[in-house]
Each structure stands twice: as structure tokens, then as C-alpha cells.
Amino acid sequence: MKTKISVLLSSMMFLQYYIWGAWYVTMGTYMGEVLKSSGMNIGAAYSAGAIATIISPFFVGMIADRFFATQKVFGTLHLLGGVFLYLAGESSGWGEFYPYLLLHLILVHVLDFTICTCSCFHYVYISFYLFICTCVCFIMCTFS
Numbered sequence: 755m756k757t758k759i760s761v762l763l764s765s766m767m768f769l770q771y772y773i774w775g776a777w778y779v780t781m782g783t784y785m786g787e788v789l790k791s792s793g794m795n796i797g798a799a800y801s802a803g804a805i806a807t808i809i810s811p812f813f814v815g816m817i818a819d820r821f822f823a824t825q826k827v828f829g830t831l832h833l834l835g836g837v838f839l840y841l842a843g844e845s846s847g848w849g850e851f852y853p854y855l856l857l858h859l860i861l862v863h864v865l866d867f868t869i870c871t872c873s874c875f876h877y878v879y880i881s882f883y884l885f886i887c888t889c890v891c892f893i894m895c896t897f898s
Contacts, residue, residue, distance in 0.1 A: 759877060763873070763874045763877055764874070764887065764888070766870060766873075766874065767870055767871070767874050767888045768887075768888060770866065770867065770870045771888055771889075774863070774867075777839060781796075781799060781800070781855075782796045782799075782800070784843075785799060785848075785851070789845070789846075789847060789848060789851055791848050791851075795848045795852075798852070799851075799852065799855055802852070802855055802856050802859050803859055803863075803864075805856070805859070805860070806856070806859035806860040806863065806864045807864050809860050810859075810860045810861065810864040810865055811865075824869060824873060827865075827869065828866065828869050828870070828873075831861075831862045831865055831866050831869070832862075832866065834861065834862050835858055835862035835863060835866065838854050838855075838857050838858035838861075838862060839854075839858055841854045842854035842855050842858065
């Protein structure tokens with residue numbers, strides 16, 4: 755395996771987790787202070803990830819693997835994810851925030867992580883070390 759490809763794929767995986775850590779960790783604080791959401795709503799927002807994990811393969815996963823190039827799906831999902839997170843950030847209340855969050859998680863977030871992880875582990879022979887490095891980087895970014 756070439757070092758250049760390994761570094762590029764490791765960087766892609768690091769950025770994937772870094773972006774997730776940037777918005778996911780602060781979501782509860784944002785919802786409580788800016789949107790004035792209750793604890794029940796904040797819990798529902800964090801549990802939306804579990805719902806997305808169950809539902810998302812039916813929307814894009816089966817279609818993307820067969821009919822489109824992985825890099826095109828990956829790029830499109832990232833752009834779409836940016837739009838959904840922007841709209842969620844501009845929302846004025848829980849009723850407006852939650853649908854954008856759910857759409858982001860179902861149509862973008864879970865599939866992005868799946869594509870990113872599968873691509874990296876498919877091409878990188880030392881996948882265990884990549885996984886450990888990515889987890890350490892995610893933890894560092896989360897607590898920094």
C-alpha cells in the first residue's frame with residue numbers, strides 16, 4: 755500500500771470524525787440555550803441517530819452501491835449534509851430544528867460514515883491502526 759493513499763484516507767476519516775465531533779457534542783448546549791428546548795427534546799434529538807441508523811440504508815444505501823460512483827455519492831452527501839445542518843442552525847424552535855436534524859441523520863450522516871469507513875478499510879491494509887488513530891483523534895477533538 756502506498757503511503758500517500760494511506761495518509762489521504764486517514765485524513766479523510768479524521769475529518770469525518772472531526773466534523774461530527776464539532777456539531778454533535780455541542781448540539782445539546784445549543785438546543786438548551788438558543789432554542790430553549792426541554793430535556794426531553796434534547797434527548798429525542800440525540801436518539802434520532804438510532805432512528806437514522808435503522809432507516810437510512812433503505813433510502814440511499816441500496817441505490818448508491820449499485821448505480822453511482824462512491825466518490826460522487828460521498829461528495830453529494832457532504833454538500834447535502836451542509837445544507838441540512840445550516841438549516842438546522844438557522845431554525846428558531848424545536849419544531850423546525852428536529853426535521854432538519856432527522857433528515858441530516860437519515861439521508862446524510864449515517865451513510866457518510868458507512869461509505870467513509872468501508873472505503874478506508876477496504877484500501878488500507880493496516881485498518882486496525884487506522885481505526886485506533888481515528889478514535890484517538892475523535893476523542894482529542896471532542897474534548898478540546
